[in-house]
Amino acid sequence: MNAPGRLVIDLAIILLLIVGVALFRSPRRARAGNLIAAFALLCAALMAFYHERLFAPAAVLIALSLGAGVGYWVAMKVDMVRIPSMVAFQNGAGGLAACLVAFVELSGEAAPLPAANIVGGVLAIAFGAVTFSGSMIATSKLSGILRQTPVKLPGHSILLSGLAVAAVVFGVMSGLSAPASTVFLLGLIAVTLGVGVVFSVRIGGADMPVLISFLNAGTGLAAAFCGVVIQNRFLIVCGALVGASGSILTLAMCRAMNRNLAKVLAGLDARLADVSESFFHTESVPPSEPDDDRSPLDRAAEAMKDAGSVIIVPGYGMALAQAHFDVVKLARDLEEAGKAVCFAIHPVAGRMPGHMNVLLAEADVDYEMLHQMDEINPRFKETDLAIVVGACDVVNPAAINVEGTPISGMPILHVHEASRVVVCNLDDKPGYSGVDNPLYQNPRAILLFDDARASIGRLSEALAAAQNDTTGGV
């Protein structure tokens, strides 16, 4: 490729990048890791400027500043609740760039390319176009332009397979025609854009974290293939790193839902939920408590007052209601009242991996209070009170107790094992999976169905009132 001196510099930059990723092991170092990775990419771009003479440098600089300026501005403006949608959008931009670069490289008038470049280029176009259109659909779903529910077209799978076959045909034809025929390449782009759309519209709701991670991996691979077509090792390394990261997160999300990746991507569910009545009858229901006639809010206030330990379980509903600041305030109030408080985070709560952690961090919660599922589940038994905020499927005991529902076998947070449970959900409708939540029938559960933010506010007030009562204050 190039001189040994450049190889050393390239390796140094790659090493910097790897160090950056490696620093993501702890929240304290991750910030440095991010800046180091950004610095590595900056070095790589400067190297390109330094070593190569570019035609039209002024236009290139303007394009660079434009992209950077808009990118920075949007990143600073966006609301943390909208992070998943933003990441999907940026991801789409990356996919489009890879597609364009490979297209220009293949269709250009330059000397005929070696076979490796052509294969890489065709793959880069295909992956780039699929991730571009797929990400745009994901963004639209997450920002509410499209409905979040899965859309099934008539003959969806046949359509998707047909498009995929057409993509392969166009890809092979482009590869065989030298220089690659623009018509075939455009056909390939059109068909793969279609694949991205048809593929993504079928995925929705709680499966979005899987889709986002999957598209993330796809853009990485598009960048890597783009590196193959222009014979640039730096692009290949970066792309492969991203591809690996996206693949791992995709599989982690699937594991967290105990679902098969192929099924999630095919929009397949096990037969739809019918939690049979017999289930409720067979479960030994403890007798209702005598003070049932009081309002749920009063009972929740008492439960909070009596509790020594509290676990708060946030879900996507908290993000939708923008209730994270109020939830953290309630947590503070509970702590000040002398209770042990922590948060339990389900891996697929929210719309991208780790979504809840970012929101709670935004609300200034100490990250040591955030506990992952495996770590916190054994502790629910000894916990006096669990407060569920906008989460349904991830706390649905039917996942453990009932066979044959879409969530059967999905690991859940064991809130039903806590002595009392306060549920601050919008309504008693099932979550995205469509499985009724037996937790709502549990006599230990206190149900506050309303906007999560309103409910949490009322809980805060009720707690303050209850504290004042006992201390005999104003």
Place this chain on the structure above:
Amino acid sequence: MVDLILLVSILLVSFAVGYFLILRVPPLLHTPLMSMTNAVSGVTVLGALLLFVTRRTSFEMALGLAAVICATFNVVGGFAITERMLKLFKRRERSP
């Protein structure tokens, strides 16, 4: 052919390195991680820049510039948003 083998090995090795690095990232940081790796995938900006090393038709230049804009949007926006997120993660001083 040698080139192809070399490139494919680079691809596989990087994938393996990435795999082991990412496995150690705690779920707490999965969103910033994804946002950061997303920024890294905007490395295609290099590819877009290198398109301008050879003389191009104005149509190709236009596509190339579009690629530069998209890729820098991805890179700069991705790193900036990750920095914003990571700044939020902090430990509170606690009274014992």
